Amino acid sequence: MGDGSCRFVHILLVEDDVRLGEALQRALQRLSYTVSWLRDGRTALAAMRDRTADLVLLDLGLPGRDGIDVLVEARRAGVETPVLVMTARDGLSSRVDGLDAGADDYLVKPFHVEELAARIRSLNRRMRGLAANRIDVGMLSLDMGTSRVVFRGRTVDLTRREFALLQALMENAGRLVRRESLENSLYGLDHVVGNNALEVLVHSLRRKLDHETIRNVRGFGYMIPRDPK
Amino acid sequence: MGDGSCRFVHILLVEDDVRLGEALQRALQRLSYTVSWLRDGRTALAAMRDRTADLVLLDLGLPGRDGIDVLVEARRAGVETPVLVMTARDGLSSRVDGLDAGADDYLVKPFHVEELAARIRSLNRRMRGLAANRIDVGMLSLDMGTSRVVFRGRTVDLTRREFALLQALMENAGRLVRRESLENSLYGLDHVVGNNALEVLVHSLRRKLDHETIRNVRGFGYMIPRDPK
């Protein structure tokens, strides 16, 4: 998936709403995750007990406050899989309870896929133990802690979007990142952006770096080669 | 664990709520801390007097304002163990009281486990570095014991919020601190959308210092440079 790991990351998606569930599943699969979508608390709990998942994406909006019970139950059973909780904005108390009950992070609906992806990467990194919030590729060095980018020993000032784009590319250094995938992780599921926004962004990023490191693969997307030339 | 220590760190968790207590204990154990979970003020006070703990995690939401009394009592008895206080969002006064009573740091509920871990590491580092509770950065000096701030040799009167903000920035001097991170540590996770409280706070702090030392990084957050030019 991209944060230094080579193996597949398996995500358990617990969401009762069909439309949202479908959308999330698609978005996550596009980000190269393996997704198991479960629609109710009972099967979710069973799946968590199996400990086959690397991360659980749990919707607390399940009917009957089912979600929290699942979480509490699983924790009590000794399941230590990182859990990212999704809550509606109005459900303030449930959000609080969620964190209390043992969630590792939470996300308020509605949210951007960009945000979700960032949280998932963060949780995965933390789980893996390495505080690796730095990526080095060739002459490029990107620090997500300080949001600083150094290129050929020179600090480069990037805007938020540029930073996000570069991060997405560097996390997948050496691999092609599909245009669609980039657009999704930069903008949202909404996807209301025009079709050349990405190109313009790439262009402005290239001007701040150089015009070689970000390569285009015609018809597919972009990539940063791991071994320059 | 990551903050340079090799020995075990023993944390005293004082929390009456069963679910939250369980969750915290598990989370801390997962971070390789040794946790003793106590459910009431009396036993907590006794345990603090033993001085076997390296750090105390104290919930001020205990019934009957028990928590504050425990803290005051322990300090009066000469216990110098670092205390991290957890307060509910509404309990603003109790938070203030907590700091007055001798807490070393506070956390507004609800919070991310990640945030808690960061505070604990910070407290541990501070405790171990014999310079105990003072941070010096450039012309700035901040003393958490006396809550005094000296800037260019001149004592500056700060409010509690301003102090907390400056502390968060100075603890990460030279690194950018994300806006979201600042908001979380100042207000807890429940910040309402569309508020610019942080900017106003930064402004008032700048007026008491100067308009250069606190730098803004557009789209990301704020920072205080370690080596001011």
Added chain:
DNA sequence: GCGCCGCTTAAGCGTTTCATAAGGCGCCTG
């Protein structure tokens, strides 16, 4: 109770950043 103080919210303003549109260039295909 009155006024002060600290905090939050709101609104105005300048600056930066971004999405869009539109023209140009190169590559591939027919």
Added chain:
DNA sequence: CAGGCGCCTTATGAAACGCTTAAGCGGCGC
């Protein structure tokens, strides 16, 4: 070789972001 398609580049208006000032609110001391 002509045309289409995908990408690059530039310009421009709109939105986002941050700074500042002012007003409202509650707590606390007088």
